[in-house]
Amino acid sequence: MDVERTVIEQKLVSRRRMLAAAAVSAVPLSVGAWHLSSKDSSGQSSSNAASATQTAAPPDTWNPFVRVNLTPSPLTDLTISIDGPFRVLAPGSAKILAQSVSVKDRIVSAEGNGIRIGDEVFPISQIEIVTAKPPSIWIGRNQYRGSIRIFRRPGGRLIAVNLLPLEEYLASVVNSEMPATFPDEAREAQTIAARTYVLSQMKGHPQFDVYATSRSQRYLGYQYLNDEGRRLAGETQGSREITARTAGIVCTWEGKVFTTFYTAVCGGRTTLGRSVFKDAVPAIASVECDWCREADRYRWTSTLPVDRISKSLREHFADLNEEFGQLKSLQPSFGDAGDLPFYMVSDGVQTKKIAGTELRHSLPIGTLSSPRFTAEIDATEVRFSGAGHGHGVGFCQWGSRGLALAGRSALQILQYYYPGSATVRLRG
Numbered sequence: 001m002d003v004e005r006t007v008i009e010q011k012l013v014s015r016r017r018m019l020a021a022a023a024v025s026a027v028p029l030s031v032g033a034w035h036l037s038s039k040d041s042s043g044q045s046s047s048n049a050a051s052a053t054q055t056a057a058p059p060d061t062w063n064p065f066v067r068v069n070l071t072p073s074p075l076t077d078l079t080i081s082i083d084g085p086f087r088v089l090a091p092g093s094a095k096i097l098a099q100s101v102s103v104k105d106r107i108v109s110a111e112g113n114g115i116r117i118g119d120e121v122f123p124i125s126q127i128e129i130v131t132a133k134p135p136s137i138w139i140g141r142n143q144y145r146g147s148i149r150i151f152r153r154p155g156g157r158l159i160a161v162n163l164l165p166l167e168e169y170l171a172s173v174v175n176s177e178m179p180a181t182f183p184d185e186a187r188e189a190q191t192i193a194a195r196t197y198v199l200s201q202m203k204g205h206p207q208f209d210v211y212a213t214s215r216s217q218r219y220l221g222y223q224y225l226n227d228e229g230r231r232l233a234g235e236t237q238g239s240r241e242i243t244a245r246t247a248g249i250v251c252t253w254e255g256k257v258f259t260t261f262y263t264a265v266c267g268g269r270t271t272l273g274r275s276v277f278k279d280a281v282p283a284i285a286s287v288e289c290d291w292c293r294e295a296d297r298y299r300w301t302s303t304l305p306v307d308r309i310s311k312s313l314r315e316h317f318a319d320l321n322e323e324f325g326q327l328k329s330l331q332p333s334f335g336d337a338g339d340l341p342f343y344m345v346s347d348g349v350q351t352k353k354i355a356g357t358e359l360r361h362s363l364p365i366g367t368l369s370s371p372r373f374t375a376e377i378d379a380t381e382v383r384f385s386g387a388g389h390g391h392g393v394g395f396c397q398w399g400s401r402g403l404a405l406a407g408r409s410a411l412q413i414l415q416y417y418y419p420g421s422a423t424v425r426l427r428g
């Protein structure tokens, strides 16, 4: 990105100190000093005029539009509702193809060479829906800020992409990725990691930058309906304040934003980034972390029939043009502490090596919460005992909670999980 960066102060100033400084000097705090406000003496998060001076949204150059793919798998149709006036445009054009005051539960599908919304067909392969007062567009059960682009894909399928300013996107991501009950410092660190992540993913894809799921980072939008049809907030006043307090702040390695991998629960030690992801920078190191020990899946167990695992292994090795029979043994082959675990699997005739991540993804979802485990096999069943939830690489979300409860600041938490990285504020 073509931006200047300034190293920000590493120490965080408490709310009480900010209030005292404002009261004594009656001068706004320096624009160059970005303080992430903490809590006042009553333990309540709050905002006031002093923090408003500090947390004004950065100029647009720091707040680019994010393009979020809401449909990780292209769909044959989707349902759209719009709670207010809107226009349909061709992306990049001001020409109005259609407009209306609102629509309710319209089916969007591919039609001929175009896109159909309800009874109306637009004979082009992409459209953009722009509303007068966002947030007002619902795609399925989620309502979004910004506008929606719909792209027609080969085979009569569609993808829907939400366009919105980075900081508005983040106000939902922090709630989608981390419980609102986690301490503010953990949520600030999460927001900075999420901001860095999405900026690192802006690689010029013609249609979108990130997915709305854990494939990139979870994004539920402005609000959404749960299974019972109840409206739940995707963003809240609290998440908006956290986003504003950290506005423009990112992590860098050698002066560039990097892919800030993060994981739900590392289980005791984070995994060296390079051993799992090719594009991991050295700051994605392996660090000890029992700060996540209060998480449910710090330790976990599960079972699966031997026949079921054998079937998955046969399919896995068939993709590699290799054969495998009935599983007889499964032994960990742990390398250096912090490296991705590998496993030796044997059918009694041959022994093969498989990465913990591959084994995890080849078994039914939920069998292995993480790639780090041991296994015991009896006649019919395999019993797994493992540690952590997720790939285990980078910032540990539950660990950040533990560190925050122990009094660490957001920037200290980021330094803990991304050692050697810098935390900077993007400048226009």
Ligand SMILES: [Zn+2]
Residues within 6 Å of the ligand: 265, 266, 267, 268, 269, 289, 290, 291, 292, 396, 398, 399
């Ligand atoms: Zn951890």
